[in-house]
Amino acid sequence: MLTLESLVLQQGAFRLEADLTVGAGVTAVIGPSGGGKSTLLAAIGGFLDPALGHIRIDGRDMAGLAPHARPVAQLFQDGNLFPHLTVAQNVMLGIAPGLGRDPARDARVEEVLARVGLSGLGARKPGALSGGQQSRAALARVLVQDAPLVLLDEPFAALGPGLKAEMLILARDVLAAPGRTLLMVTHDPGDAERVADTVLLVADGRVTGPHDRAALFADPPAALREYLG
Numbered sequence: 001m002l003t004l005e006s007l008v009l010q011q012g013a014f015r016l017e018a019d020l021t022v023g024a025g026v027t028a029v030i031g032p033s034g035g036g037k038s039t040l041l042a043a044i045g046g047f048l049d050p051a052l053g054h055i056r057i058d059g060r061d062m063a064g065l066a067p068h069a070r071p072v073a074q075l076f077q078d079g080n081l082f083p084h085l086t087v088a089q090n091v092m093l094g095i096a097p098g099l100g101r102d103p104a105r106d107a108r109v110e111e112v113l114a115r116v117g118l119s120g121l122g123a124r125k126p127g128a129l130s131g132g133q134q135s136r137a138a139l140a141r142v143l144v145q146d147a148p149l150v151l152l153d154e155p156f157a158a159l160g161p162g163l164k165a166e167m168l169i170l171a172r173d174v175l176a177a178p179g180r181t182l183l184m185v186t187h188d189p190g191d192a193e194r195v196a197d198t199v200l201l202v203a204d205g206r207v208t209g210p211h212d213r214a215a216l217f218a219d220p221p222a223a224l225r226e227y228l229g
């Protein structure tokens with residue numbers, strides 16, 4: 001569960017306010033370009049300190065916690081796999097950066113690779129995988145972290161439309177876990193319609209929601225109508 005409590009974020013002259021709680025499931029974050037989606041994710045991830053208010057994850061205040069100390073896993077557009085490491089080593093970084101191998105960790109890596117459809121490919125380097133397989137490996141690295149909050153920032157935008165849709169559904173299916181919140185920034189309302197339960201709308205200096213996805217698209221408020229054209 002993510003709570004944004006009387007939150008005010010400031011970047012230069014830009015100001016964004018939020019006061020809401022997002023529960024378990026997939027919540028899409030949509031809104032016009034420059035509306036503040038990246039600013040919001042940066043603050044939740046610990047890369048931008050709030051000007052006012054609090055960010056809580058499962059009730060715990062994140063104030064003063066560096067990004068690596070937060071119970072947050074993140075998946076960005078290009079997946080950020082290390083090309084000189086094998087797929088298994090890339091996934092291992094999600095569990096224990098800097099720690100060596102042990103049988104329990106190896107088994108856990110193999111288990112998440114199987115869940116994303118990469119059984120037996122752990123010894124390959126990312127360069128020897130297709131684009132879709134690289135996305136699966138990046139997804140495995142997020143999955144293995146077992147974080148209560150997952151931030152997905154346009155994670156599969158570089159893939160073609162069919163593969164993107166397939167990967168979004170895979171991400172939803174493998175990451176969904178009791179109590180886990182997935183926040184997914186997208187520029188494509190179709191992504192939100194495909195996988196999200198609820199929607200946060202980031203526009204006009206304010207984050208609103210969570211809105212029920214179906215109800216929101218059936219009767220969009222002015223800010224969303226403008227964005228959807």
Ligand SMILES: Nc1ncnc2c1ncn2[C@@H]1O[C@H](COP(=O)(O)OP(=O)(O)OP(=O)(O)O)[C@@H](O)[C@H]1O
Pocket residue numbers: 011012013014031032033034035036037038039040202
């Ligand atoms: N470091 C900064 N200093 C000043 N203003 C900034 C900074 N970073 C972002 N902004 C401004 O904050 C506003 C929100 O930007 P942000 O990148 O969060 O929007 P966005 O919704 O993610 O946009 P997009 O969909 O285009 O990626 C914009 O007006 C942007 O110019």
